């Protein structure tokens with residue numbers, strides 16, 4: 001589906017900037033509450049991270065619950081867990097309600113890259129069972145992990161049957177179709193250049209002006225200089241993926257026996273799954289510059305071969321990258337800049353569920369129910385030291401330190 005470029009002057013209840021999971025989910029949930037919606041996307045809908053990601057729909061929040069308890073206290077951590085579960089259900093609910101064909105499957109196996117992490121995974125499974133009644137998670141002994149995958153270098157694992165995985169671009173395009181069917185006005189190639197607040201918000205593209213009661217910023221890693229007041233709280237980083245040629249069924253089952261998604265415990269995480277046509281979709285490696293590596297296939301393939309040396313002769317058909325936003329503590333940054341301007345971003349690699357949920361919570365706060373939005377907005381997010389100008393050297397040094405530690409520990 002192709003959408004028009006916005007021309008001329010328009011009025012709307014809510015103007016949304018950005019056509020990824022955050023913006024599209026917000027459009028759906030706002031339309032369901034009766035608001036008129038105009039969504040402006042600079043490129044194509046789902047052009048950003050939402051159309052380029054690994055499709056893992058992890059359970060809970062991006063940060064483990066035990067760490068969250070230390071960060072925000074038990075009560076708040078439990079509220080965040082509930083929102084995390086609802087995020088997962090919301091993804092499934094939208095897929096079912098709007099009949100989105102996006103290859104939804106069940107389960108994630110998270111594997112320890114270092115022997116010393118087995119105990120942590122076992123204790124974490126017990127923690128989730130005891131404090132969150134999450135019985136769908138279990139620790140998997142190393143011998144069983146070896147039965148579940150031919151991947152090398154793993155020890156124990158954490159199997160979560162609630163986590164899911166899907167085809168992200170098909171999911172995002174399904175959301176766009178759903179938003180359209182509900183009457184949202186969706187525009188592509190309509191980059192917002194600036195906006196200003198008065199009684200209403202006035203949003204400017206090169207060819208048009210939108211006057212809105214409310215504004216939603218849903219630009220995540222592509223925000224750039226549009227809103228300097230929030231930009232320093234997130235850092236755009238690039239992550240990369242490859243897709244192999246379609247694999248024979250026997251080989252595919254050997255790589256991932258139960259067709260779950262998989263991920264490892266490295267700081268620069270590797271994550272992978274099979275597509276419907278049995279390609280291995282493997283994500284690994286990131287960089288912190290404005291440029292992608294010249295040869296993305298070779299850049300990611302080396303991480304894949306560390307895990308699956310048996311794929312040395314397997315053809316890599318596709319390689320691509322995308323930009324996502326991370327925060328200092330890896331928890332998302334939700335907030336309001338005024339009574340009219342709301343934002344959600346910085347999902348730090350957990351955006352399939354969390355950005356979808358953000359859309360729902362943005363619709364809630366705009367319609368006057370701030371309680372659940374504020375559970376997210378009250379997570380303490382510190383700006384990166386140095387703000388937008390100087391955050392880069394500190395982040396790069398930190399990232400490189402941790403990725404070096406990954407390599408030393410393997």
Ligand SMILES: Cc1cc2nc3c(=O)[nH]c(=O)nc-3n(C[C@H](O)[C@H](O)[C@H](O)COP(=O)(O)OP(=O)(O)OC[C@H]3O[C@@H](n4cnc5c(N)ncnc54)[C@H](O)[C@@H]3O)c2cc1C
Pocket residue numbers: 017018019020021022023040041042043044045046047048049050051052053054055056057058190191192193218219220221222223226238239240241271283321322323324344345347348349350351352353354355
């Ligand atoms: C390679 C990769 C793998 C990932 N894997 C996973 C995964 O497996 N599981 C998971 O949960 N998360 C994953 N993520 C993260 C996830 O994709 C993101 O968190 C999520 O897609 C963010 O959605 P969004 O709508 O907020 O942002 P985006 O999808 O990035 O959308 C933002 C949109 O805003 C538009 N925009 C920006 N500025 C303007 C402007 N001025 N005017 C108009 N439009 C504008 C952009 O063009 C873009 O389309 C991954 C990310 C990447 C890059």
